[in-house]
Amino acid sequence: xxxxxxxxxxxxxxxxxxxxxxxxxxxxxxxxxxxxxxxxxxxxxxxxxxxxxxxxxxxxxxxxxxxxxxxxxxxxxxxxxxxxxxxxxxxxxxxxxxxxxxxxxxxxxxxxxxxxxxxxxxxxxxxxxxxxxxxxxxxxxxxxxxxxxxxxxxxxxxxxxxxxxxxxxxxxxxxxxxxxxxxxxxxxxx
Numbered sequence: 001x002x003x004x005x006x007x008x009x010x011x012x013x014x015x016x017x018x019x020x021x022x023x024x025x026x027x028x029x030x031x032x033x034x035x036x037x038x039x040x041x042x043x044x045x046x047x048x049x050x051x052x053x054x055x056x057x058x059x060x061x062x063x064x065x066x067x068x069x070x071x072x073x074x075x076x077x078x079x080x081x082x083x084x085x086x087x088x089x090x091x092x093x094x095x096x097x098x099x100x101x102x103x104x105x106x107x108x109x110x111x112x113x114x115x116x117x118x119x120x121x122x123x124x125x126x127x128x129x130x131x132x133x134x135x136x137x138x139x140x141x142x143x144x145x146x147x148x149x150x151x152x153x154x155x156x157x158x159x160x161x162x163x164x165x166x167x168x169x170x171x172x173x174x175x176x177x178x179x180x181x182x183x184x185x186x187x188x189x190x
Contacts, residue, residue, distance in 0.1 A: 016121050021067050021068060021070065022067055024067075024070065025028065025066070025067040025070075025071070026046075026082060026160070028071060028072050028073045029046050029049050029050075029073075029076065030046070031073035031075045032049060032076040032077050032080070033045065033046065033049065035073060035077050036080065036081075036088065039077075039084065040081070040086045040088075042085070042089055044088045048087075048088060049076065049080070050063070050131070051141040051142075052079070052080060052084045052087060053071075053076070053079070054065045054066065054085070054105070054141075054157060054163060055084075055141065055144060056079055056083065056143070057069070058157070060143075060156075063074055064105065065155060083129075086125045086129065087123075087125055087139070089125075090123040090124055090125045091124055091125065091183070092123070092124045092176055092179050092180050092183070093121060093122070093123045093124075094121070094122050094172070094175045094176065094179065095120070095121050095124070095137055096120050096171070096175070097117045097119045098119055098120075099119060099120055100120065100123050100164040100165070100168035100169075100171075100172065101120070101140070101143060101145065101154065101164070102154075102162050102163075102164070104162060105143070105145070105161050105162050106152065116184040120140055120142070121141070121142065122139065122140050122147065122172065123136040123139045124136045124137070124138050124139075124149075124176065124180075124183075125139070128189065132146070132155070132158060133147075133148040133151075133153060133155050133158075134148040134150050134151075134186045135186065136149060136183065136186075137149055138172065138176075139156065143156075144156050145161065147164065147169075147172070148186070149169075149172070149173060149176075149186050150185070150186030150187055150188055150190075151163065151169075151184050151186075151188075151189045151190055152164040152165070152166065152168070152169035152190055163190075166190050169188070169190065170188075173188075
């Protein structure tokens with residue numbers, strides 16, 4: 001990557017290899033954000049790109065590995081445009097002030113460094129290419145989970161991890177239909 005220097009006060013010092021790799025990732029993700037906005041008219045941020053790359057490479061256990069892939073902006077854009085463009089513009093995003101994920105599925109070691117506030121965030125995407133586990137379904141990117149909106153089952157990729165309580169599923173469904181009146185949710189099967 002060449003020699004990269006950082007400014008400390010009035011002096012410049014050579015970055016460590018890890019700092020250079022992180023600096024490169026940050027530059028490339030910023031370029032990607034600009035490219036997606038200019039080419040597709042969609043605004044996104046570094047956090048969303050990080051979530052997408054974590055899911056794409058299945059790096060929930062060690063998301064920092066993303067920076068060591070040394071992806072350039074063209075490669076990141078290609079991943080997003082070919083697989084995740086619709087994730088950047090969900091039809092609904094709800095925040096709840098409590099957790100519906102069973103404690104047995106929450107691994108705090110996975111989310112080190114992520115500040116959690118105002119509970120969980122669930123997103124539903126229009127024309128989601130992956131109709132599993134239901135059509136539509138909800139994504140929780142923080143934990144890498146998908147929620148079947150008919151049964152309350154929680155999946156990581158296609159592996160059943162558990163399920164939410166019926167009361168919580170009904171609350172989520174109400175929050176969704178309150179925001180998007182025209183959405184058709186799957187039939188409740190619990």
